[in-house]
Amino acid sequence: MFLRNNFIVIFQILVLSALLFNNVHPQLLRHDDFTIKNDYWYWRSDGNQSIPKVEDGLLHLQLNNAVDSFYCNTEIYDPVVLYLPGTQAKIRLKASKIHHGSRGWGFWDGHLDIFSLIYDYDVAWIMQQSSSKSEEAYNWFLFGSDGDTLTNRQTYNLQNNIDETEWHTYNIIWDINSVSLFIDDKFIYKTAKNLPNEEMRLDIWIDNRVINLFTPTDLFNNNVNNSEMYVDFVEISGINGPAIERQLSKNILLWESPNTFASGNTNELWKKYEFNSESSGNVLIFLTGSAEKYVNSSSDDDDLKFIFNSNDYGWDTQNSLNGNIQNGKGKSIIISENIVSGNQTLEIFSDVTPFLRDIIVVHSSDGSLIYSKHYNETAAEEDGIWKTITFDTENENDIIIIVSGTAYENDGISLALDNNDYGWEGINSFEGSVLEGTPHTVVINTQISAGSHKLELFKKGNPELYSIAIYGASNITGVNRIENADKNFIIKINPNPFNNSANISYTTFRSSVNKISIYNILGQKIATLIDEFQPVGTYNLFWDAKSQTSGLYFCVIESDYFQKVEKLLLLK
Structure with a gap:
């Protein structure tokens, strides 16, 4: 016992050192939105069962027609990354009504032998069990923490407190001195006794095994007709969460990296940022995230929109995240807008569980967006x-x-x-x-x-x-994207410099949606000359600038394959 206690103290000191480092460098250890079947999980089944499936943006576990003559199981777990204290897991899932057998989700040391059950059973997880036997020892729904024998566990009873058939986000926080449970961002339980003290893995499973809660050696298998679980996402991070701390540098007004999923609510004000700009002028907003659609579930698709200084960019627009369009893919939103010096407000609204990596706001008094392209x-x-x-x-x-x-x-x-x-x-x-x-x-x-x-x-x-x-500054010009030296587009502006009007002639060598716009020296759009699909060919446009003042202007050409900027000089 003396050696064991000293080992635990040394182990905790080492983990504490790692946590102090992670306070400066928070990390996302595992992130899975289940858009594809990732190989970093171990996909397991036993008996007459199949491994879990990834379908319609969800992980689907199903135990079907399991027989009591042998152990039946369907499961994923992380076999490579073994976690230590200072780790938390967020899992959003819903399940069918409980079957005969067990299911669960959370941290586990992976040991189910008799010796481990009695003497060394490390868990911090949620486990639900039902049996053909009616005794309480075989029928329970608990959050449990343990680092010793199964009978010394610390538990919280979830029976009749949580409807597992509805979507919930379960957050298990495994710290050095405690283990805690939050459900849907609400505190549920915390214990500082019998804490797990070994490496553990993340596990999600359904099986037909039943264990006597008070006498662990009493275990057996049940027949199971059908039991299912759907998992929206798994997120494993350090104790301080997945957010990345960013240091603001010159001309960056805001850079936040939540690096996480929304809560699952509908039309929720998820994030709100307030910051100050000492000058007026052009501002760049750059947002990166992802969103899914869920075809065969009761859930709506993921969506995200934002409002900047009362300007609502809307749901299901090109300036939003839309799961029905993205289908799990990542995307960035690029907005160029003018601001007045003073306080600025940016609000992020979410539907279901879009993922937000970064939101960046860039501004300088003489700056403007000089190039942008969605590839x-x-x-x-x-x-x-x-x-x-x-x-x-x-x-x-x-x-x-x-x-x-x-x-x-x-x-x-x-x-x-x-x-x-x-x-x-x-x-x-x-x-x-x-x-x-x-x-x-x-x-x-x-x-x-x-x-x-x-x-x-x-x-x-x-x-x-x-x-x-x-x-950058508006005197940065001649921006051109080159792809394998292809000449996708040739443009001529005549005359240039010009007085009152200019002819714009261009030839495109690839069919594309072409957009040609005119901007002034402040980065403000003056006119859009064309924005439509055009087959290969030569085209002519005319810009009437009689209402504009003398000065430098920019002709911005955008297609599906490149972007180019040409200078125009208006002299009156």
Whole structure:
């Protein structure tokens, strides 16, 4: 016993040291929205059962026609990452009515042998059980914590307190000195006794096994007709949660990274941010997240919208997250808007459980959005250079480049600006083994000299690129995206400089939705000349600028394949 107690003290000191580090660097250890079947889980079944399935944005576990002659089970668990104190798990699920047998979700050391049940049983989980026998010992619904024998457990009775057939988010917090349970963000229970003190895994299962709560050696199997559970998401993080602490740098007014799912409520004000701007002018809002649809469940799709300074960008628009459209994919929203100096308010509203990675607001007194493009594509060609964006500046300028996307397993995206390689690892890259499909945003905030510049994106495997935005001074011009040296678009503006009117002639070599707009030096849109699908061909447009004042203007050309900016000089 003396050796065991000393081991526990040493173990807790080591874990505490890790937690102090995690206070500075909070981490999301596991994030699964169940849009695909991920290999980091162990997918298990026993007896005459099938492994769980991923369908319609949910994990579906079903125990069907299990027989009592042998152990039957369907389950997922994490066999690689074993968790320590200082970890929490959020699991959103609903289940059918309880069957004969057991089911549960939470942390477990993975041991179900008789010795472990009696002498060394580590859990922090929810377990529900029913039996053909009527005694209380075989029929229960408990949240339990244990680091010793099963009979020394600390439990909270959930029977008749929770309707497991409805959607709930269960949050189990396993700290050094306590284990706690929250359900739907409401505190339920906390204990500081008989705490688990070994590595544990995350487990979600249904089986036909029944254990006597008071005499663990009394266990047997039951016949089971049907039992089901649906899981919306699993999120495992450090004790401080998955949010990433961001340090604001020059010209970034707001950068918040909740890195989590919404609560599951409908039309809920989920996040509210208030911040100040010392100057007026153009502002860039960049939001990255994901949303799912649930075809065969009773749940509505995931949705997210935001309101900025009373400007409501709406549900189910191009400036929202819409699960019916995204179907589990990540996406970024890019908004360019003008603000007045003073207090600013940004509100995030959610429906069901959209995922929000980042919300970024960028502003400078002389800045504007000089490039933006929604790619929403998966790399499919050979490894190497993927995208190239070139631009020019007349003076030394601050510039902010924002890139969003994701990667899986061995995939990745690396960025380089003017041959400054940001590498395949770290916060300025998309590292598949770290992200595992989680949406991610890279922000490069730097200063560039006068002259020509080049942003390059390199890829390996099949990463996904959502969007790119570049924000800087209005004298940054000539922005052009190059793809494998293809000339997708040729444009001529005549005359230039011009007086009152200009002819814009262009040739497109790929069928596309083409949008051509005119902006002034403040980044304000003056006119949209065309916004429609056009087949390959040559086209002519006319811009009547009689009502405009003399000065520099920008002709912004956007298509499905590239974006380009041309300068126009109006002289009267």
